[in-house]
Amino acid sequence: MKTSALAVLTAASLLLFGCSKSEPAAASAKAPASAPALTHIIVQLDWVPEPEHGGLFQAQARGWFREAGLDVTLVPGGPNALVNQRIATGQAQIGQGESVTTLLDTHKGLPLLQVAAVFQNDPSVFLLHADNPVHDFKALAGRKIMARPGWIFLDFLRQKYAIDFTIIPFNFSVSNFIADKEFIQQGYYIAEPYFITKGGAPAPRYLYAWDAGYDSYAVLIANPEWAAKNPAALRAFLAAYIRGWRDYIEGDPTAAHTAMKQINPKNDDAFLAFSRKMIIDEKLVVGRDATDASRIGRIDPARYATQLKIVEDLKLIPAGALKVSDVMSTDFLPAAP
Structure with missing residues (x-):
C-alpha cells in the first residue's frame, strides 16, 4: 500500500528477523563444522510490509530461503525508502521497485540490474x-x-x-x-x-x-556486481521467491500475513485479505492475459525495449544510451516450465 506515511518499524523488524536467525544459529552450533554457511542477502522493500510483498514473506515464513542456503533479511521501506540508492551502494543486495524509474536511475550511473517481476503489470x-x-x-x-x-x-x-x-x-x-x-x-x-x-x-x-500504452513492471532489482559474484545465490533466491508467490496466491497466506502484521501492526486481516484478493483477481503476479502460473517472476526483453523507447521519446535519456542488456537479465531466473 502506498497510502499513509507509516513509520518504519525498525524495532519490530529486528525482533522478527532476529528471532528468525536465532534458531538456525543454535542449530549451526550442533551441526558439523563443515556445514556450509548461509549466504546473507538484504532485501530492501519499497514500502511497509503488505500483500505486494507476499512472495517474499511467504518464502521467508515457509523457510524456503533458508532451505536454499540463504539467510534473508527483509527491510521495511516507506515514503523515502531510496531502494535503488541502497542497492547501488551495497546496503542491500536486492530491492523492490518500478521498472521505468529504475531505467532512469541506471542511466544516471547507479549500478542496477532488473532480474525478476513482482507484478507483471504495475498497479x-x-x-x-x-x-x-x-x-x-x-x-x-x-x-x-x-x-x-x-x-x-x-x-x-x-x-x-x-x-x-x-x-x-x-x-x-x-x-x-x-x-x-x-x-x-x-x-x-x-x-x-x-x-x-x-x-x-x-x-x-x-x-x-x-x-x-505505459505498461511497467513492479520488479526486483539486484546489485549487478553482487549478482556477478553470487550467481548461484541469486538463482536460489529467485527460485524460492517464485515458489513463495505461487504458494501465497494459490495456498494459505497465513504465514506471510502473520509476519507482515508483526512488522506492520497497522495491517489488519480485512486489509490483507482485500489486497491479496485484488492481486489474485487482477492476475498481477501471473499476468493479466495468463492462463497459468508459468510467468510468475518472468520479465520480457521486448517490454524493456518498449520502455526504453518511451524514455528516449520523452528525452529523458539519449537515444541508444542504454541497451536492454544493460538494464535487465533473465539469466538468474529458473528454467521456463
Missing part, C-alpha cells in the same frame, strides 16, 4: 469517484491530480495526448479523495480502495496506465 492507477466526468486520459487536461511528481507516466501523458494538468504532491493519504468528489489521485489499486471505502466513500473507479 499504479488514477483513482476517480464513480460520477467523476473524467472517463479517459484526454479529459485530464486542465485538471488537478495528486501524484508523485517524479512518476514518468505523467510526462508520457502530456506528450501522448498533448495535454497538461496541475500536479499536487502526493501525501500518502486518501482523506482528500474521500472529501472531494472531483478529486483525482494516483494510487495502488490493490490498496487505496480499501481505505477509501473504509472511510465511508463508494469504491473508486480507475484509469489504468497500461490502457494508455
Whole structure:
C-alpha cells in the first residue's frame, strides 16, 4: 500500500528477523563444522510490509530461503525508502521497485540490474469517484491530480495526448479523495480502495496506465556486481521467491500475513485479505492475459525495449544510451516450465 506515511518499524523488524536467525544459529552450533554457511542477502522493500510483498514473506515464513542456503533479511521501506540508492551502494543486495524509474536511475550511473517481476503489470492507477466526468486520459487536461511528481507516466501523458494538468504532491493519504468528489489521485489499486471505502466513500473507479500504452513492471532489482559474484545465490533466491508467490496466491497466506502484521501492526486481516484478493483477481503476479502460473517472476526483453523507447521519446535519456542488456537479465531466473 502506498497510502499513509507509516513509520518504519525498525524495532519490530529486528525482533522478527532476529528471532528468525536465532534458531538456525543454535542449530549451526550442533551441526558439523563443515556445514556450509548461509549466504546473507538484504532485501530492501519499497514500502511497509503488505500483500505486494507476499512472495517474499511467504518464502521467508515457509523457510524456503533458508532451505536454499540463504539467510534473508527483509527491510521495511516507506515514503523515502531510496531502494535503488541502497542497492547501488551495497546496503542491500536486492530491492523492490518500478521498472521505468529504475531505467532512469541506471542511466544516471547507479549500478542496477532488473532480474525478476513482482507484478507483471504495475498497479499504479488514477483513482476517480464513480460520477467523476473524467472517463479517459484526454479529459485530464486542465485538471488537478495528486501524484508523485517524479512518476514518468505523467510526462508520457502530456506528450501522448498533448495535454497538461496541475500536479499536487502526493501525501500518502486518501482523506482528500474521500472529501472531494472531483478529486483525482494516483494510487495502488490493490490498496487505496480499501481505505477509501473504509472511510465511508463508494469504491473508486480507475484509469489504468497500461490502457494508455505505459505498461511497467513492479520488479526486483539486484546489485549487478553482487549478482556477478553470487550467481548461484541469486538463482536460489529467485527460485524460492517464485515458489513463495505461487504458494501465497494459490495456498494459505497465513504465514506471510502473520509476519507482515508483526512488522506492520497497522495491517489488519480485512486489509490483507482485500489486497491479496485484488492481486489474485487482477492476475498481477501471473499476468493479466495468463492462463497459468508459468510467468510468475518472468520479465520480457521486448517490454524493456518498449520502455526504453518511451524514455528516449520523452528525452529523458539519449537515444541508444542504454541497451536492454544493460538494464535487465533473465539469466538468474529458473528454467521456463
